[in-house]
Amino acid sequence: MLELLQGPLLISILAGMVRIATPLLFSAMGELVTQRAGIWNISVEGTMLLGAVVAYVVASTTGSPWLALLAAVLACALISLIMSFVTIVLKAEQFVAGLALNLLASGLTLFWFQTYVIGREPPKFAGFDQVDVPLLSDIPFLGPILFSQRLLTYFAFLLPVAVWFFLYRTKYGLEIRCVGENPKALDVKGLSVGWRQCLAIMFGSLMSGFGGAFLMLGYSDRFVPDLIAGRGWLVVVAIIAGNWMPFRVVGAIFIFALLEAVAIHAQVVGVSIPHHFFLILPYVASLVLLAGLRSRTHQPEALGVPYSRE
């Protein structure tokens, strides 16, 4: 156990944490905006999976990770229209709609995987490369952890600040929060609740597209159907445990990411405890966080309630 704390290993663990946190940050910040607009979109898991599949297909056919990313994000934005239609136009139960999307995504993925992937030579695909920030990456300790990452990781770490600024310092953020708290208050002033929710859902899905694509292109070397492995659900947990506040959500994500990084390194180092035990840590942590952080003071009041004029 002691060797876990030694310098190079510690750096490796923390750098791993940052990389693991990247897709979670994308999805969580997207989902946070969606939920602040009052929509319980629990299809994060499925949307990330869709993003990963599209990224895999496009990357292996075109060889360009950036084209793959673009395709993944567009696909997720498109799929969000289903969620918008069902929840905003038809005013269906958001939870059920989200579950359905998750089932659809995992079902289609399995079908596609069984039909086109299994038993064939896995195609080669190029992922994202590491980008060392000049000068900063030379800082001892912090450099390799924070500044020798993939380009998207740098974006992911700026994202919470941007989302916070949007929600609390701009007029549109105020309107989005108003929609999540009391949509009628905006409706009576002549502003569309539906459009704002639709855009919030689309932003959320788009960000999950980033998350899924990064997981494929910046984290894995091959596609497996359970690539997402519950990360979409961890994101939902992080939002609840973070009490719907951007930086607390980030805190929860770092806890999950750190535990996963520890789990991976424990395998490599060869700790005597079975490594499966380490693998479940993030999920155990999600339960503990949910049980421990029960404050829901910032939960949007109209979260999950379809809006209609009486």
Next chain:
Amino acid sequence: MVRPVVVEELLKVRNLTKRFGAVAANDGVSLDVRKGEVHCLFGENGAGKSTLSACLYGYYRADSGEIVFKGKTAELNSPADALRLGIGMVHQHFVLVSNFTVLENIIVGSSDVGVFLNKSEARRKVVALCQECGIDIDLDREIWQLSVGEQQWVEILKALYFGAELLILDEPTAVLTPQQSDQLFRIISGMRSRGLSIILISHKLREVMQSDRVTILRKGKVVATVETAGSTAESITALMVGHKVTKHVRDRSVMPAGEFLSLRNVCAKGDWSEDVLKDVSFDIAKHEVLGLAGVAGNGQKELFEVLMGVRAASSGGFSLDGEAIVAPTSREMLDRGVGFVPDDRFLEGLIPEFGTAENLVLGWQRAPEYRRGPFLDRRKLGLLARKKIEEFRVVTASADLPVERLSGGNAQRVILAREFLHARGLLLANQPTRGLDVAASEFVCEKILEKRAAGFAVLLASEELDDLMRLCDRIAVIFKGRIMGIVRPEETSLLDLGMMMAGDAKEPERTVQ
């Protein structure tokens, strides 16, 4: 009140008709509102006041007729249209975001704050509005920290900030304490002196008399528009109801006799285990109505709960018809023939989604007379409902229409019908006339007196002191969970009652038996 000098019509409504199915909620309504006047819409529940105001602020589209605002025909397709023109609405149920600040609630959705929320300019504008209207409020507090009265000011400020020149206030004092109401009327007169016009929807005479003109509606039609200065409360009431309202008074030839309910030193704890009832003792005889006067929240609710067996007394106890009641349950109290009219009709008195028929047998659904084997006897329920709907003059489309669609007065009639059907001896009524219009409220009073004549013991809590004075044989005044004294109405003035309600105890010897 100073009358406006310039008479200029801001709003003209011509022959407005709005139908819901076969019912005309507004039938050829015409109305003028002048610039800088407080114009009251007065009428009973269901007279069409709310429908008219909903048409005026764009919530409903009128079927026919014309609305002219500032000399131009107004096309009102949504509340936003109305707000753009300058017609603002303050709803009875506020439309506020409870964890936004006052300022945020006012500016959200406004186009003049800039993308990056430049609040200082908006703040200046709101502060100026506050000063002009005499509103004193901290703009940085969040809504949940404010009193109901202050929240209403925020609604008013919202409308004014968006440039409303005509403000519609729907029953604005329904949720306010008397002090808050007075403050509201000071603000209203502040707005009027700024040249704003106000439409005040109300069925409280006291408020109507503070307006400049009154338009009286009855059954969807305008009965008359009169200058308040040249009218009396009686003349306006008569116009509203269409006939003179007979106020029922208890029959003094029937004397209370034979102790029925008897409380001795009842104490109880509240929801946060604070003391809510302290040594409450009184008796009620058969043929007697005992009034319970007090400002709401002084233990009335808890007292009724103890008597209904849903809140345990921490010490003391009570007996019913000479029999001591030990650790009662609500089932036991119902079986002992206690009828209970709770103060919150839709929360405690009824199941809003159920129809009249089902609500009529609530609590008695297992009684053999409503069952056929293990099943409810639908046919019998239907018959019963039709009979009670007629007897209690409930206005409803059918016995199965969910009661949430009924007006407050009609919902109360359903509760009375149920409790009167099953009660045998004791009737407990907490604020039975709250929020009801003159006719509905008088109906309730009449029914309560019928029970007194039939030999019931009645406990009646009310904030309407005039009602207590004419209905009750004796009045107990409650203050902070303690009975301040029990007096006879004929020996007591309203002033005395008011003093006792504010905590000024009577000498013990004034307590009458």
